[in-house]
Amino acid sequence: MIEQIDNILLHDCQIHKTEVLLVGVSGGPDSLFLLHVLNKNGYKVVAAHINHKLRPEADEEARFVRRFAEQLGIAYTGREVDVQGYASERKIATEEAARILRYETLFEQADRLGAQAVLVGHTADDQVETILMHLLRGSGISGLRGMQYCTLPNPWSKHIMLARPLLSTWRADIMRYLEQNQINPAFDQTNLDTAYFRNRVRHELLPTLMEYAPHFRQNLLRLGQVSRDDYDLIQENVDAAWDTFNTAQEPEYLAFHRTGFTHLPPSIQRYLLRRAIEWFIPGMTDVDFECIERGRNFLAEDKPSGQVDLMAGVRLIREAKTFWVTSLNDLPVPEYPQISAAESIFLPVPGKVRVNNGWVLEAAQVSKIEQIGAWEKANADRYQAWFDMEKLKGPLVLRARKSGDRIQPEGLGGHSIKVSDLMINQKLPARARRKWPLVCCGDEVLWVPGYRLSSQASVDQGSTTIIHLKLVRDLGT
């Protein structure tokens, strides 16, 4: 038993025997046992008692823990917390308030004392109850692991670990040890922390289940152990998938390769989405199954764009090749030329019009097709266009698309198509479409920069006044 605890601390938690360990000691059997065993085994322990001030005997218990530590020559630190005040201020249950304040205070003390870890006395019995409650409330393998020997980072610290070295030690063995060592816990406080539901599980449900299977508690503890290792293995697979298919990670959004994701095994898809949600809601472990399946089904649909809410403001945005997980309403589109949906800007020739995100539309005039320089021709890209000025029916304007906009692209024999369809077919990213700048003449769309040119004002050998348009990104000015 003692060897197992040593093994958990040294191997699973990677604790150094030379470092200070802060042990949370309520005065109940589990924490007294933990303190006693660690002290005996040469760990540098400090006993920390948090006085919740909830019951008449609370002060006496604090003195009891102090005396116990002093008798063993163990350093002691005690703190009082105002549970009732905190509970009514935050409008939370007393037990929850006690739990939050207790951990907060323990970690404050650990930080002050330069401790490597805060150790608490959760036992195998607690672990079995936790696993059973996860089963009842609905859980996958993640919850079946129960509590962990070592949690770092944890909600209270990024560098001080929370360790639970007694998770494989049964309370019956603890009681036997205490008896053999003539240690009398002042009282059994084990029920203090536990809410009503846990108490019912402990005192009613578990005994019932053991009538069906006498080894049920051992079986559940073991399920926790194998689930932990299975979970770790699956997470290694998820790490690899994330590294392979993640294409952007920023505080407000994540991007992944869409077909890469949809070809992953369902198991990896689920955990990857869970991890993506946790990116925006750190510490979120209660992501429900429906939410994950909604996301997976949405991504599996063979549609180029769209979005779906996952939970708590986190949504999925689907594009042709990429999907985004984001806490934003709209993804930022810093890389694309964008124009306000309401604007309609006159385009002087020659001249320049500035659009969003550092892009500039430059218009120049040449009098003959031969005057388009060799360099220009060689470097002509999808962000350049030439028009025959004489074919234009009015001035050029720059605006965003309107409902019903059509274009007659070159090469389609005068056939016109909807601008919105063109944007979809050309895989212009969905979130950039609405504000994409269009070069128009009256109601006529002449150019969707980057995508298609209209045949309406095409340049030919007879053209004598040619307008050269160029959309360039100019972040320097």
Next chain:
Amino acid sequence: MIEQIDNILLHDCQIHKTEVLLVGVSGGPDSLFLLHVLNKNGYKVVAAHINHKLRPEADEEARFVRRFAEQLGIAYTGREVDVQGYASERKIATEEAARILRYETLFEQADRLGAQAVLVGHTADDQVETILMHLLRGSGISGLRGMQYCTLPNPWSKHIMLARPLLSTWRADIMRYLEQNQINPAFDQTNLDTAYFRNRVRHELLPTLMEYAPHFRQNLLRLGQVSRDDYDLIQENVDAAWDTFNTAQEPEYLAFHRTGFTHLPPSIQRYLLRRAIEWFIPGMTDVDFECIERGRNFLAEDKPSGQVDLMAGVRLIREAKTFWVTSLNDLPVPEYPQISAAESIFLPVPGKVRVNNGWVLEAAQVSKIEQIGAWEKANADRYQAWFDMEKLKGPLVLRARKSGDRIQPEGLGGHSIKVSDLMINQKLPARARRKWPLVCCGDEVLWVPGYRLSSQASVDQGSTTIIHLKLVRDLGT
């Protein structure tokens, strides 16, 4: 609901709508529903009823199923089985006998009719009970999957699948469907198959658990679904590990690279050992946790050899670089030169002595060290040795090692070491040591072929009569 069943059959089971499906129909609501729905959806179903002859109404039920099928224009096949006879002959419980005979007969019928699958009507309710029973009796993720939509191969056939397309359909929905379609099951036979334990779980434990968590049944069904996918993912990892580290697979033994195995994540180690045990006990799913951990701990020990029993005659044999899983008491050692432990064979010079597994020890004589040919020298390997004949105190014999055997290896300054230690240090495989041929002269061990030569009869420039020994494998004669 119907769409889901279709999806399971076409996607999960890969069933072809053009193939014959044999549906096991007891006459209870689940199987009547299954038959009705499949028929309506255009599957080519045959209704098969197995009459267990256990209850007075059994014959009437058989007629009922026949009529039901005929009214829908579905082909029908009925068989009677002697459950009581089989149960008393095999000394097994009636329910177990009924189950075995039922499946055997269904698969016989399916084979006769050229069916692609045998379909049975297990529902989501049955699935939840199965998962809960696995939880009670102790299980990892494998058991938490519950029953599978599709099992192939299965204990009854290698090519006809066992399909359970109703595993995600709740019985309440089935009852509603039957009512809407005015189908009256003759009786509710759902309890017939189920043993006492399952009935207690269904009627007592599940209702109790649902008092703690109203969605417990749904939660458990979902746990089954995610466990299935997690399990499949883990198995992909196990496949890869097996392919990488398996070095031999024969009906009686498997061999694996030992350090490769010990560096695998614990999760993969466990499933790989499970799979290795199943290699010898096909269909074995009930491998207990202790057995697997015993194996893992044994393999993790930093000792060169040894063996440990796993279960049911399957054992692990550990060597320096390899470990074996085997159903044999001793591994066969076909590749090694071996000699009967009792023999002591005179070695004529020149001459040949045949040892086991196709090896031959050849002795030749040369009169001067220069006469050892260039080819021989160039090709000298650890299976060749030269002795100065004049330094020998008697004739050469070939024998297995004896307790207390020592050798004075060349290069140790006359210091002698135990032959058994030498074998261990030189990593001679443990199972080949006892019968390894030694070349001796009286009690003196002169040569451990393949490993060490004694300094007792070393050849030098002054040697005039030299014996050349060569241990070669000669499978051609």
